[in-house]
Amino acid sequence: MNGARSLLSGLVGAGVDVCFMNPGTSEMHFVQALDAVPDMRGVLALFEGVATGAADGYARITGRPAAVLLHLGPGLANGTANLHNARRAHSPVLCVVGAHATDHVRHDAPLQSDIDAIARGASGWVHTSGTTRALASDAMRAVEATGRGGGQVATLVLPADVSWSDGGRVAPPRPFPVPSPVSIEALDSVAASVGEGTVLLLGGDALSERGLRAASRISRATGTRLVAERFAARMESGAGVPTVDRLAYLAEQVRPQLAGATTLVLAGAPSPVAFFAYPGVESDLVPDGCAVLELADAAQDVVGALEALAGRLASDVDPDLAPLSPVDPEPGPLSVRSLGAAIAVTLPENAIVVDESITSGGGLKALTTAPRHSLLTLTGGAIGQGLPVATGAAVAAPDRPVVTVEADGSALYTIQALWTQAREQLDVTTVVVNNAAYAILRGELARTGAGGADERAQRMLDLTDPTTDFTAVSRGLGVPAERATTSEELVAALRKAHAEPGPHLIEAIVPPVA
Structure with a gap:
């Protein structure tokens, strides 16, 4: 078998059976091998940052690695922000990066770059596979490496000729690391x-x-x-x-x-x-x-x-457990506080909540008395994590509803994730909190001592002129959407979204806060 087929077969045997991807020419044999290895699920993303963030979300829910396939150095660079977040989350992520065929490197073609150098910014383990025969064992070492240190990104660089050449064989899985005991x-x-x-x-x-x-x-x-x-x-x-x-x-x-x-x-x-x-x-x-x-x-x-x-x-002491007591939001125009209450009072049991609400997240404290859920947050500070992480979490747990609370500015970094959610028909409800501003930076301007902001500086902190129509963008990417300006509208929209299969987006209009 060729290298790509041996790689996919080995990954499936090691329990890595999902690959989020944004492939290119160098990865075509990997893509074609999906037909020969049907147990590997390929999930296409329209941007590399969506693929890497989805692999992070998948790992956070399952505790085991997903693979992510990227195209050469520029593709890896595009996905690095969410690999940084995955590193900070200690998520086990296996990143496979296609490379030029070995003999093609010397020609310095336009996409030639130092993939190893780019990878080391977010990866704890990096290796370039040199032969088709060694590829499967290299992959097993990479899977094992994702579990070290509590979880990390491991990057395996796959030259195109190593992928297309015959002589590949499946290698046995290596033991996945387990946490060491405390002394x-x-x-x-x-x-x-x-x-x-x-x-x-x-x-x-x-x-x-x-x-x-x-x-x-x-x-x-x-x-x-x-x-x-x-x-x-x-x-x-x-x-x-x-x-x-x-x-x-x-x-x-x-x-x-x-x-x-x-x-x-x-x-x-x-x-x-x-x-x-x-x-x-x-x-x-x-x-x-x-x-x-x-x-x-x-x-x-x-x-x-x-x-x-x-x-x-505390051998005879019981834990103090939160009651189920969400409070209905105050009626009228949406605020940060009423937004959080609306999400809490409508939250389905056993949901996954992904929070990238930035300055509008203060109201999410209301979730502590909502139905039981798992909360995933922005671990590394590189914005654009929420929508991709929600996508990966939904792939990992198709029986659990996912609710994403997403700031308007950060949503625009990886809005392409909605297309993947639509294609895969994932049960994700996204609430885009639209205050039409980089509100956090308005506060930071004062806190850093940079001074006041006149018209030109304020324009760099404002998301109007034009104001993004998130409902139109969402529908264009295949996800039904509506807008809510009051607590009553948001509660109704959330209940409707939770009652219907597939992804939904709600654009929640709130006043800007700093």
């Missing part, structure tokens, strides 16, 4: 330190139901405060799950959250730092005099560690 010494150190002055900062798998329940027991027994990392790859939330506030985005809001802490315990989360540097503001957000202890990092069994700690400190 007894780390457990002893944390157990001796927790109490009224302790903040337990939760991230990664600590935000699973098991992790949250164990953390809640510890908190109730010891008075330890719980905080979740701001940008969670996946966080269980809603009725029946302990409620944990996320770390604030702005440094000046984080300081009151952590005020009075004498010990900060990191459970699958990094130590908190400001998202950006600001004049006269400390970047390290750990309070002065506060000791920092690490219970577990991303590669370790943080859930097992929390459960062991709860066994020591």
Whole structure:
């Protein structure tokens, strides 16, 4: 068999049976091999950033890698922003990048580039396959590499001649890495330190139901405060799950959250730092005099560690679980607050919520008393993640409704994801929060000390003239759409979308906030 067929057969044998792709000439043998390996599902995206973000969303829901196929260096470059987000999410993603045939490289054709250099910006493992015979084993090493360090991007560069040549063979899968146990010494150190002055900062798998329940027991027994990392790859939330506030985005809001802490315990989360540097503001957000202890990092069994700690400190204590009590939104024109309430009160059971609402996300705190759901957020800060991640999540869990809360500015980065949702008939309801502005940058202009903004500068922060008609764009990409300007209209539109199969878009008009 040729290299491409051996590659696909080996991936399927290793449990990687979905490939999001935006292929080109160098990848045609890979595409043709889909007919010979029907167990590999190919999902076409119209932009590389959609394909990479979808692979991230798929991995967050399944816990195992999807493949993503890209065309040469420029295709990889187009997809790198969402590979950066996947890296920050510790998502296992296998990125296959087609390359020029080996003998063609010396001619320096227009698309020739240093693929390895581009890949290393977001990949923890990069390898160029040199022979057809070695390709399948290279692929197994790549799959295994996606599971290292708690999850990472692994990039396999596939020259066209390695793909088209005969001599390929299927290689056996390699063992997928599992989290390493936390040492007894780390457990002893944390157990001796927790109490009224302790903040337990939760991230990664600590935000699973098991992790949250164990953390809640510890908190109730010891008075330890719980905080979740701001940008969670996946966080269980809603009725029946302990409620944990996320770390604030702005440094000046984080300081009151952590005020009075004498010990900060990191459970699958990094130590908190400001998202950006600001004049006269400390970047390290750990309070002065506060000791920092690490219970577990991303590669370790943080859930097992929390459960062991709860066994020591709270053996007879139950977790504090959120009630099912969403509140109807106030009637009238939409606001950030009523938008969140409308989403909460209409949310289907066991939904997946993808949040890239940026400045309009404050109202989503209402989701803590909504029906049980999984929350996926913007992990790496590279906007344009929401729509692709929702697409991949819907492919991963076709039995679960997906709701995307998407800011208008970031939606325009990867709006092509709607076409893939329409083609695959994915159960995704997208709420585009349209305030016709880069509202976050209006606030940042003041916070950075850059000074005021007159007409020319304000034009760079404004999304009017023209204002995007998201309903028209959505319909043009095959997704039915409507606009909502009041709470009543949004609730009705959400209920209609949840009752019908396939994707839907609702353009929610809200006033700009900073």
